Amino acid sequence: MSAPLFEIAILARATWNLHSLNNEGTVGNVSEPRTVVLADGRKSDAVSGEMLKHIHAQNLWLTALDKSIFCESCRVLQPQRADKSADLDDIAKKTKGDAARILDAALEGCAMCDLHGFLRTKPSIPRSSTIEFGWAVALPEHFHRDHHIHARHVVEGRGVERNSVSEDGEEAGGAAAQMVYHRPTRSGQYALVSVFQPWRIGLNEVVYRYAEVDRLVRFRIGIEAYKALFTRTDGAMTSTHLPHTEGIEGIVVISNSNFPAPAPSPLSESYREDVVAAQRVLTGIESVSFDSLPQLLGVLDEMAKREPFTLELPKEGRRK
Numbered sequence: 001m002s003a004p005l006f007e008i009a010i011l012a013r014a015t016w017n018l019h020s021l022n023n024e025g026t027v028g029n030v031s032e033p034r035t036v037v038l039a040d041g042r043k044s045d046a047v048s049g050e051m052l053k054h055i056h057a058q059n060l061w062l063t064a065l066d067k068s069i070f071c072e073s074c075r076v077l078q079p080q081r082a083d084k085s086a087d088l089d090d091i092a093k094k095t096k097g098d099a100a101r102i103l104d105a106a107l108e109g110c111a112m113c114d115l116h117g118f119l120r121t122k123p124s125i126p127r128s129s130t131i132e133f134g135w136a137v138a139l140p141e142h143f144h145r146d147h148h149i150h151a152r153h154v155v156e157g158r159g160v161e162r163n164s165v166s167e168d169g170e171e172a173g174g175a176a177a178q179m180v181y182h183r184p185t186r187s188g189q190y191a192l193v194s195v196f197q198p199w200r201i202g203l204n205e206v207v208y209r210y211a212e213v214d215r216l217v218r219f220r221i222g223i224e225a226y227k228a229l230f231t232r233t234d235g236a237m238t239s240t241h242l243p244h245t246e247g248i249e250g251i252v253v254i255s256n257s258n259f260p261a262p263a264p265s266p267l268s269e270s271y272r273e274d275v276v277a278a279q280r281v282l283t284g285i286e287s288v289s290f291d292s293l294p295q296l297l298g299v300l301d302e303m304a305k306r307e308p309f310t311l312e313l314p315k316e317g318r319r320k
């Protein structure tokens with residue numbers, strides 16, 4: 001039997017063509033792509049960690065067969081409202097704002113709140129996410145950007161509005177352009193980093209005790225949501241800019257003792273070698289490389305057969 005999983009880091013390079021997954025916003029009729037600046041001053045194209053985390057949360061909801069494992073807000077995919085739960089308000093009233101008991105109830109009542117975190121006010125109870133994402137950053141030497149003109153037309157004489165794509169704003173049949181707008185299209189190889197902390201699933205971090213939750217089930221749905229996220233690239237503007245995903249390669253790093261998993265950035269050419277080098281000087285670190293989506297899915301399936309790490313904790317109520 002393999003050792004339980006303390007922490008998992010997924011480090012990858014994904015090739016996405018002709019996408020518009022994440023934009024800064026729209027000024028006038030021009031949408032601007034996300035731009036980030038790296039340590040050496042070079043600018044690159046990027047997709048935010050917020051976007052990736054949101055997609056993981058969506059997939060967590062989608063792939064969970066039993067939606068009763070979520071609170072009222074998360075059941076209808078509105079985790080931002082989870083802090084408004086009436087049940088939690090009741091418990092807050094009954095316990096005179098006992099933060100530990102409110103957090104127990106929140107963790108026990110919802111797999112999404114437990115895995116993805118929340119921020120509750122009155123009393124203030126932050127729950128930081130067990131699943132973390134960095135920006136997906138294009139390798140500075142391997143990305144391209146273009147702006148394409150799109151036009152929305154009204155077909156003359158029929159008053160029928162429809163979308164079409166045209167470089168010159170004209171369409172066969174004499175249709176008149178009603179609105180012209182510019183959409184970025186980007187292609188590149190993107191470095192992705194994500195860390196999952198199975199040891200924190202169900203952990204009440206007000207008093208450092210595990211709440212009464214099925215940690216194994218939650219761990220497995222967390223892994224399943226990663227599989228869904230990598231299987232089909234999602235994000236903004238996918239109705240007309242669905243990415244042409246060409247490939248994914250990387251390394252899954254596992255820590256099986258209470259020590260963080262090393263997570264060197266795939267921006268560096270040597271990221272996989274760096275993990276293997278770190279493995280030699282650290283104990284309890286394992287890693288598996290992958291060069292395709294099926295291989296990554298296989299690695300994640302193997303991980304789902306293992307158990308989340310349970311931390312040895314001081315006696316209950318230490319901080320009461």
Ligand SMILES: [Zn+2]
Nearest residue numbers: 071074110113
């Ligand atoms: Zn929830």
